[in-house]
Each structure stands twice: as structure tokens, then as C-alpha cells.
Amino acid sequence: MDYIEKLKKYAELVVKVGLNVQKGQKVSISADIDAIDFVRAVTKAAYEVGAVEVIQDLTDGPSTQMKYEYAPIETFKKTYEYQKQRIDTHLEERVAHLRIYSQTPELLKNADPEKIAANATALGELNKDFARAVGRFDFSWCIVAFPNVAWAELVFPDLKGEEARTKLLDAMIAAVRADQADPVLAWEEHNRNLNARARLLTEKGFDRLHYKSERTDVEIGLNQHHIWMGASAVNAEGVEIQVNMPTEEVFTSPDFRRVNGIIGNTRPLSYNSAIIDDFKLTFKDGSVTDFEAGVGYDVLKNMLETDAGARRLGEIALVPDDSPISNSGILYYNTLFDENASCHVALGRSFPGALKEGKALSKEDLEAHGLNQSLIHVDFMIGGPDLSIEGIHKDGTKEFIFKDGNWVI
Template sequence: MEQLLNKYAKLVVYTGVNIQPGQLLVINAPIECADFARRVAKFGFEAGCKDVKINWSDEKFAKIRYDGAAAEIFDEFPQWRYDMFMDFMDKGAAIVSIHASDPSIFKDVEKEKLRRAQLAAGQALLEYRKAIMNNVLRWCVVSVPTPAWATKVFSEAGDEQVAVDKLWQAIFSAVRIDKNNDPVKDWEQHIAFMKKATDFLNGEQLVSLHYTNRLGTDLTIKLPKGHIWAGGAEIAADKVTFVANMPTEEVYTLPERSGVDGVVYASKPLIYQGNVIDGIRLVFKEGKVVEYSASKGEAVLKQLLDTDEGAKYLGEVALVPYDSPISNSNILFYNTLFDENAACHLAFGKAYPTCIEGGEEMDSVELVKNGVNDSLIHEDFMIGTEDLQITGTRADGSTIKIFENGNFVEF
């Protein structure tokens, strides 16, 4: 186990954020993930970091605070936290975020408090978030088990430690780590395959995608002129490559903000602010959600869509083969980092400016003029199924099959 943990931590440092000598490494970590955060820090220094900062979080205390504090408290974002994030940005830090939440911890929290806290943080950290989404900073999101998360995923285990061990095994498999391999080399091969997919899609420069499946999805998504497909490795502003998500199986781009029409059904639950939203059905007209429902968590879905005007529009289109390692595990992770890499997905809210030519240099007004959505949120939801069909349309009106029976057509 020690060997696997160290391989994982080293992979995050050397391939995930691809730390450079003299750089600051920042680790955002739940206190329950302290052991792994310290391992990442150790390999950070080994790789030549100037310093490592760990930004601890505690969702159990957050739950206590949400339950006990007055609602107006959540309209405030502390100046010291703003200063901390801006200092990270100004120093060109590499950011590792460990995402390992209890999927249901905030299910009984007053929804208005969650909304106000999200708005306060989103508005305060606009500049920092822009640096992340524009790849000004190198960043990587990873996960490690916590007891609450593991027992949600493996509820049948009957024992907390057994559930944690099973989740560790699933995570190691998803991030391509075992006792006998060199994960850094395996990731180089994986990234090369994903580049082949993005090169193919960028070469086609499709004007739209049409999705259908037996759930009832019948959705057309227009793609803006100059859109860029990305996936696998990213290139930061300093020209250093990094991998933003581990695991990652997706290639993605942005949709035309006003170019989404039809109906789509989610194929997996969405975990949002410690709440489970399941059975999602959405109707789009000219890009905007005009009708929605959910069999579970509909009030939370409404809260998400009401965050701001941009939350009702899409900011990401991502393609993931149904026949992929995470999907084939048949595990519902209740964690977007994993579940989004098991199925094609879309995202409510803000688009990545890096997915349109020259987007990193555009201000918010220019981005909107070029059909790029903006919002305080970016929330993925899964739509991929084993029978999903996706047809692309080229500028000359000809069509090409992109997905058949849930997987890429050979390219």
C-alpha cells in the first residue's frame, strides 16, 4: 500500500501539476486526507519546490457552521482568504486540489445559506478563478477515500475499513497505478491517445453535434467558429504541460451559448453542494434551459439553475467512451471527478476560454460576443449511455458519425 500511495503522490506532482524547480506548490486538502497531502508535499520538495502550502478544509465543521450561523454571515467572504488566493496567483503557484467530499453531508442544510456562500466566494474570487480556467496557473484535481465517501459508494461492504480499501483499489485502477507499472510512462501513452482524438475533432471543425439515445435524449448542440477540442494534457501560460484532472478520459470543447436545442436526460446522479440530484430531464431552447425536472433533488437543481443567468446555459461539451476504465468498473462514485470520466457529459455555466481561438486574451464582453457562456458556476452532469449516438455536421452540411453505441467511431 505504501508503494502505491507514493506512486500516486509522485504522479500528481510530476505529471499532474508538473511542478517546476523554485515554484510554490499549494495543496487544497480536507483534513481527513492529511496523510496523502503530506506525501504530495514531500514529493513537491523532492521535485524542487521553493515552498509548499497546505490549505486545509473541514466539511464537518462547515456543516456545523451552516446549521448554526445566521444566513447573512454567508454573504461575507473573508478578506484573509481573498488575500491568500491572490497571493497564490501572484506567485504563480501550482495548485493540487484533493476532492473527497461526503456526497450527502449538506442534504439537510438550508439551501439559501449554501446559495449565499457560493455567490460570495464566486464573486470574490473571479480573478483567481479566471487564472485557473485560462490555465494561467497549472492545477490538478485528484481524490482519495474518506470513510463517509467510501461507505456511500460501497454501502454493501458492511465495514468502514473494507469500504475504504475497496475505494482505494478503484481509484488506483482509475489513475493507472498498480504495483508493477511506471504510472508516469503509462500516462504519457494515455495522453498521446487523447491527443489523437482531439487532433481528429479539431481537424473536422464541426458546426454541430446531434445526440440521441433510448432514454429520450434528442439534443442538438452548435459549436462556435474557432472552437478547440482539448483533453489529456493542457498547456499552461508558461508553456509547461499539465494534467488538470486525474483520472481523465474526456475530450471537451465549448458549445455556442445560444445554440443548444432539444431534450436531454442525465444518465447518472449529479452531486451538488453535498446533495444528490437524480433523474434529471432538461429542455433547451436557443441555448437556455426552459424546462427541467428531477426525480430526486429538484429543489437543489432549481437552486443551481438560478445561480445567475449563465447557469441556465451550457459551458462544456465532453466526449467519453462508454467502454472506458471507469465506466467498465460499474461503480457509481458519487464524485463528479470520477463519474464524469465514465460518461459523456455536459456542464452548466462557465465555459473554458481556452476552448476557443484567442479566448485567453478576450475579456468577458468579447467572450460573450463570440458565443462563450459565462457564469459563477461550472457543474458537470452525465448524459452518456451504452446506446448513445452522436452525429457531427460539417460546415458544408455533410455529416459524420462521432459516437456509435456509446463509443467513438474509429478515427
């Protein structure tokens, strides 16, 4: 495929499978201007299936860097009423939201960690209603990626410029199955497989899971009425959507109160365009009581101090080491891709849909059932070829779910 054909197939897949845009619907796209070719391709594809308006919310990486260099910290602590009004309007109209990651993960590597933390807290507060609606799948949303040169050169340090970007784009297109003869059909089969795995785990009804590897030794409790979820979701209007492209995971939200042990990362975490790596978190009775980091200690510290829920788990996700992205050998430095090469967990906000009848519960009721509430939701990777996971039933009987990093059930 030439460049234009790649963009066309990728955009059509995002519109038809990811967002599953319906006739008469509004669509919002947030991206960096480095992805403008892809933004235009998605815009065209959305109009072609019947969207009535496509709203573009574009940023610029170098300008963002300037803001963090020159603006006072008070700037990062502020949000404005017009921003809240826009969010409320989008929620009321159930606008479909597409997020395109398109900047280098190291965009803010030299930025003040306190400014990064202040901005994350302010945006978390601004978006808390939006985030709850996302977790309930009140509307269609999807997250994808498109490379810029700086990101590509980080991933492929032996290549430069457009050669690097082309290679990363090809890798991304393969990861989302847009290189296949019929990408839509490929995703239908992929969804069936992951959703079947999720149903099996739900039927098992484990009380807790024990993770064991060189870097991790932790026991994570599950709610009595937990639900495992697969690749696709169904929004409030009954439309099937694909919220992450790519995805190789089945996931649920744990009982945050019942997490004890040590969890260590196995791939770098890019948090708000700053890298955190070689870190370990110690949990006692569900909360992080100690932590260390070889890279990005201050960024990690500030993230954990966002609110009480930032020190608790909101998601656990199972991905085999023998997955397409893992087998590619590519480290993307981006959670959207790297989490699909590895089992992962998330600090922060849980998913209401991970609890039977959870979508109808208030945040207070969800927390009473052990589903964490927070302004953040940050996934990080903990899997690898040495990871084993045992499912433990209430009567104490055990059953391996993973051995040597891969499924055994």
C-alpha cells in the first residue's frame, strides 16, 4: 500500500469499528498537528458514513514545550468554565470521541514535574464527569495512534526522519490489523476470541489472583460480582465500539482494598509525556505504602499524590507474552501499544462495567464495593516470560491462569 491507501484503510477501520460512527452523529477528534494527514482521513471517512459534524481539537508539541518552559505553575492549576461547558455539551449530545496519540513520549522529559502534576490534577478535576461517562460507555470513544518523526526515532534509533516514521506507521497499521485484506472481518474474529476468554474468566469466579515473577509478587482480590471484559464494548445506545486499537487484553477492576505485595514494571511508562521506568510499588491493604524508581522518581511521586485513589488499583489486565505486539519486539514507549504486549495493571479510576449492575451505581456505592475512584487512570506493564498467575477460589483451591507468561486455561 502507498501512504494514501494506508491512511484510508486505517481511517475507515477507526470510523467503522473503533467509533462505529452512526448516521447523524457528531464526532470529536483530538490530536497533534503532526497527525494532520490522518486527522483529515478520519474526518473524510466519518462524513462518508453519515457524521453530521467532525470537530477537530488540535495541539502542537513545540508550543506545548514552550508553555511548560515559560508559563508559571499557576497557569497549570487553572481550568475555565468554557471548557466545562464544552464537555457538558458533548456529554449531553453523546458526541463520539477519538483520541489520536501522535507526539513523542519524551515531549516533556525536561519539564518541571510539579507543572506536570499540577496540570494532571487540574485536568482530572475538569474531566471527572467525562471520565465517569467514559467508564460507563455512555457514548462512543476510541484511542488510536499515529507517529511523528521524534517518536519514530525514539523507537527506531538506527533510523532517521521519514524512514523511521514510515517504519513505525507500518508497525502500527499491522498492530491494528489494518494491513489485512478485510480489517473489519479480522476485528470481528478478534473480538469473538477475546470476549470468549473474558466470559470464561467471569464464569470461574475467582476470589483473588496471585502474580509471581522476578519483579512482582502480589495478591489481588476480586469483588464477588466482578466481570471480565474483552476487546469490544457496547455503549449506552447499544452500539458496539472498540475503545482501544490495538488491544490484546481481557480486563476487570479488582477490589482495591485487597491488594498486598510488590508490583514492578517491565516496560517504561510514559505519563503525561514524561518517562517513568525501573520502578516498584509496595501495596498493603490496597494502598501504595512505599515506592522506588530508577527513572522519573519525582513524576511518579507527584502522580501518586494526585489523590487517595492514585495509590490504589483500578484495573488488572491479562495479555499473553505470546501476543502480536510482544512478538514484534518493538518497544513503543506508549501505553496504548506496550500494554498489549504485556499483562498490566492501572493505578486510579476503576471501570463501573467491571461489576454486575455497576453502571447504575454512584461513585460512593462503587467505592463501597471496592471499585476505586480517582482523578487518574494510569496503566503500566508488569508482564513477561517469567510471569505466573494463579486464580484462587474462596475455598482456597488454586488454578493456574498464566504460566511462563502465557495462558494455560
